[in-house]
Amino acid sequence: MPEIRHSVCALDCPDCCSLSLTVENERATKLRGDSTHPVTRGFLCGKVAQYLEREYSPERLMYPQRRVGAKGEGRFERISWDQALDTIASRLRAIAAEFGPESVLPYSYAGTMGLLNGDGMDRRFFHRLGASRLDRTICSEAGVVGMTEALGVRYSTEPEQFRHAKLIVAWGANILGTNVHLWPFIMEARRNGARFYTIDPRRNRTGAAADKHFFIHPGSDTALALALMHVIIGENLYDADYVERYTEGFDTLRQRVREWTPQRAAELTGIPAEEIVALAREYATTRPAVIRLNYGVQRSERGSMAVRTIAFLPVITGSWKDVGGGLQLSTSQAFQFNRAGLRRADLQQKALGREARLVNMAELGAALNTLGHPPVKALVVYNSNPAAIAPNQNAVHRGLRRDDLFTVVLEQFQNDTADYADILLPATTFLEHTDLYLAYGHYYLQLARPALPAPGETRSNVEVFRALAQRMGFDDPCFADSDDEMIRTLLDSPHPYLNGITLEQLDREHFVRLKVSNEGTPFQPFAAGGFGTPDGKCHFRAEELDYTPPVESRHGDAQLRQKYPLELISAKNDDSMNSTFGHRDAVDRSTAEVHLHAADAASRAIQAGDQVRIYNARGSCVLAAVVDETVPAGVVSAPSVRWGKRAPGKGNVNALTSERLTDAGGGPTFYSCLVQVERIGD
Numbered sequence: 001m002p003e004i005r006h007s008v009c010a011l012d013c014p015d016c017c018s019l020s021l022t023v024e025n026e027r028a029t030k031l032r033g034d035s036t037h038p039v040t041r042g043f044l045c046g047k048v049a050q051y052l053e054r055e056y057s058p059e060r061l062m063y064p065q066r067r068v069g070a071k072g073e074g075r076f077e078r079i080s081w082d083q084a085l086d087t088i089a090s091r092l093r094a095i096a097a098e099f100g101p102e103s104v105l106p107y108s109y110a111g112t113m114g115l116l117n118g119d120g121m122d123r124r125f126f127h128r129l130g131a132s133r134l135d136r137t138i139c140s141e142a143g144v145v146g147m148t149e150a151l152g153v154r155y156s157t158e159p160e161q162f163r164h165a166k167l168i169v170a171w172g173a174n175i176l177g178t179n180v181h182l183w184p185f186i187m188e189a190r191r192n193g194a195r196f197y198t199i200d201p202r203r204n205r206t207g208a209a210a211d212k213h214f215f216i217h218p219g220s221d222t223a224l225a226l227a228l229m230h231v232i233i234g235e236n237l238y239d240a241d242y243v244e245r246y247t248e249g250f251d252t253l254r255q256r257v258r259e260w261t262p263q264r265a266a267e268l269t270g271i272p273a274e275e276i277v278a279l280a281r282e283y284a285t286t287r288p289a290v291i292r293l294n295y296g297v298q299r300s301e302r303g304s305m306a307v308r309t310i311a312f313l314p315v316i317t318g319s320w321k322d323v324g325g326g327l328q329l330s331t332s333q334a335f336q337f338n339r340a341g342l343r344r345a346d347l348q349q350k351a352l353g354r355e356a357r358l359v360n361m362a363e364l365g366a367a368l369n370t371l372g373h374p375p376v377k378a379l380v381v382y383n384s385n386p387a388a389i390a391p392n393q394n395a396v397h398r399g400l401r402r403d404d405l406f407t408v409v410l411e412q413f414q415n416d417t418a419d420y421a422d423i424l425l426p427a428t429t430f431l432e433h434t435d436l437y438l439a440y441g442h443y444y445l446q447l448a449r450p451a452l453p454a455p456g457e458t459r460s461n462v463e464v465f466r467a468l469a470q471r472m473g474f475d476d477p478c479f480a481d482s483d484d485e486m487i488r489t490l491l492d493s494p495h496p497y498l499n500g501i502t503l504e505q506l507d508r509e510h511f512v513r514l515k516v517s518n519e520g521t522p523f524q525p526f527a528a529g530g531f532g533t534p535d536g537k538c539h540f541r542a543e544e545l546d547y548t549p550p551v552e553s554r555h556g557d558a559q560l561r562q563k564y565p566l567e568l569i570s571a572k573n574d575d576s577m578n579s580t581f582g583h584r585d586a587v588d589r590s591t592a593e594v595h596l597h598a599a600d601a602a603s604r605a606i607q608a609g610d611q612v613r614i615y616n617a618r619g620s621c622v623l624a625a626v627v628d629e630t631v632p633a634g635v636v637s638a639p640s641v642r643w644g645k646r647a648p649g650k651g652n653v654n655a656l657t658s659e660r661l662t663d664a665g666g667g668p669t670f671y672s673c674l675v676q677v678e679r680i681g682d
């Protein structure tokens with residue numbers, strides 16, 4: 001008899017779907033969205049609707065292996081778990097003894113969003129070892145800092161409230177591609193008369209479905225936000241009462257934005273001045289008006305300031321007072337777990353007597369090639385594929401090829417990074433292990449138990465780091481913690497949002513709404529102030545607000561632009577998840593394309609379908625030209641992230657992106673990237 005089992009999608013996606021799995025004889029036959037979950041609402045995105053293909057793929061890694069070919073070549077032989085763990089433990093011990101434990105670097109991100117497998121036993125292990133700490137900046141740190149500077153705390157409008165809005169602005173947010181469970185709420189609002197606008201350098205699927213799309217020059221959002229405030233304040237369209245009660249420093253803000261005329265912003269953003277004026281008026285006078293800001297805007301050199309200034313818009317209009325108003329970037333901060341208890345950073349004291357050094361994951365190339373005192377001698381990769389997703393790929397690959405670097409990779413598939421491993425370990429998928437999940441696009445906490453048996457010799461990250469701790473002789477009791485004990489530790493928090501939520505309740509109900517508001521009432525974090533500042537007010541600190549164009553942009557370094565005149569955006573591919581589905585042929589094809597405007601194609605004698613070389617001083621990659629209207633002249637777009645190993649020259653767009661960091665937060669600047677494109681001669 002088929003059985004229905006529950007799970008949670010662990011992919012790095014705001015929606016964090018609740019899943020319903022049909023299982024017959026311990027084999028899944030169907031995967032669906034849970035119809036009872038208020039945000040999943042019974043459907044899945046296209047990429048995960050096909051997840052069983054990945055689950056049962058013949059390409060899954062099934063047993064531990066040791067490299068026998070050259071680094072990067074991908075030839076391995078099977079070994080036992082005992083051999084693998086013994087080798088890793090003895091190498092890490094020897095490297096730590098010779099160079100100090102900080103010569104060991106963990107490298108992980110959100111391949112799984114599960115807290116135990118991505119933020120738990122692994123952290124304990126590396127802290128106890130005294131390894132370097134990884135600064136996990138690759139995705140959102142610039143925005144995190146921008147939001148924190150603006151609001152003090154990063155709470156967001158609930159997705160369920162978007163249905164009440166009359167104006168919805170998707171700002172650097174490809175909702176149909178990366179956050180599809182918000183869409184039904186937007187459609188409901190539109191059926192009730194709401195207008196839906198998009199602001200993006202590309203007209204992606206979401207832009208094509210909008211009432212109006214604003215093409216903005218990459219990295220110029222701060223200029224637009226300042227000019228919108230210029231109009232809103234200049235024309236007295238702001239909410240004087242809200243501003244008076246709940247903000248600080250408005251007079252300085254008023255002066256600051258005076259110089260940010262729509263004409264000035266028009267030059268920098270490419271959006272005509274009269275459209276900026278009209279948007280400002282409409283935004284300020286429509287109630288409720290909500291902004292869906294996603295992380296696209298903050299992957300540029302001025303990304304943190306962009307988020308900070310955009311976050312002021314619903315403050316000056318008092319939009320936070322309205323159900324269905326405000327702004328959503330991320331909801332994750334409301335999940336106020338006992339992370340300290342999970343991660344056990346205090347164990348570093350035992351190893352080092354201090355905190356270990358911090359290494360920025362967006363600068364992996366530099367870390368592997370130039371860092372000293374001590375140099376990185378061992379790299380342990382899990383939940384991430386840095387050979388494909390990290391910027392300045394040629395430097396990353398050069399580092400990964402180093403003979404004196406010991407590399408361990410925990411993976412489900414033999415992707416680009418796996419090819420560089422000395423020891424390659426087979427990992428379970430989220431359908432096969434226990435984990436606890438926050439969400440960054442809603443306020444439901446979720447638990448998943450194994451819905452399927454772990455195939456072959458696969459093991460979860462938790463099991464692997466537990467076993468390694470034992471091999472290393474770490475006898476602290478926390479290394480013997482069971483999965484349930486770790487979850488109880490996480491839930492052991494004094495924060496009211498988690499009040500009373502227990503493991504038993506999660507086991508029973510699968511998803512539980514945080515106690516962010518009373519049952520049946522919407523969460524309105526800043527309806528009456530309540531900003532994350534000592535006085536609860538929003539502090540504009542307008543003297544700090546400023547904009548200069550990114551070095552790598554049309555208004556940046558003129559010399560650079562002469563050689564590399566096109567602005568490359570390598571945003572998320574609609575039908576994949578970073579590099580996670582890179583083994584799929586259809587994904588490989590859609591991430592092997594570069595979209596150009598007809599004018600840019602014509603001036604280079606490029607025709608649709610031509611193979612083109614796209615290059616700059618850092619590197620090059622080969623893609624197939626698509627000539628269309630999704631980008632204006634001067635911008636090229638390459639949906640990401642392809643497995644480089646499947647590409648000519650074994651590199652993807654990250655051979656082009658730089659290790660330059662954002663204005664704050666130490667984030668990568670994937671979308672501030674100047675390139676040239678040429679047709680490959682026949």
Ligand SMILES: Nc1nc2c(c(=O)[nH]1)N[C@H]1C(S)=C(S)[C@@H](COP(=O)(O)OP(=O)(O)OC[C@H]3O[C@@H](n4cnc5c(=O)[nH]c(N)nc54)[C@H](O)[C@@H]3O)O[C@H]1N2
Nearest residue numbers: 172173174177178218219294295296571572574576577578
């Ligand atoms: N289908 C799919 N879904 C995903 C992912 C995926 O790879 N594929 N990845 C997941 C991850 S890791 C994340 S972080 C989220 C990200 O979700 P999003 O932030 O929505 O995704 P991005 O593609 O990074 O950026 C969104 C949009 O910002 C635009 N953009 C780029 N530069 C600028 C700019 O300077 N200004 C403005 N206004 N817009 C700009 C891009 O063209 C893009 O259309 O999605 C998650 N969901």
Ligand SMILES: Nc1nc2c(c(=O)[nH]1)N[C@H]1C(S)=C(S)[C@@H](COP(=O)(O)OP(=O)(O)OC[C@H]3O[C@@H](n4cnc5c(=O)[nH]c(N)nc54)[C@H](O)[C@@H]3O)O[C@H]1N2
Nearest residue numbers: 109110111112139382383384385389410427570578579580
């Ligand atoms: N050019 C360009 N580069 C980008 C981006 C971009 O937009 N453009 N986006 C950036 C962003 S926002 C992000 S977040 C990063 C994402 O980059 P990564 O964090 O590297 O994400 P993925 O490429 O999805 O790789 C995650 C890997 O984790 C593995 N995995 C999943 N679950 C488990 C598990 O339980 N255990 C183990 N051991 N492994 C597991 C998967 O098999 C997969 O190979 O990429 C960044 N790179």
Ligand code: SF4
Nearest residue numbers: 009013016017045048
């Ligand atoms: S990737 Fe996102 S939308 Fe797709 S199933 Fe997972 S959580 Fe849901």
Ligand SMILES: [Mo]
Nearest residue numbers: 012138139140
């Ligand atoms: Mo991300």
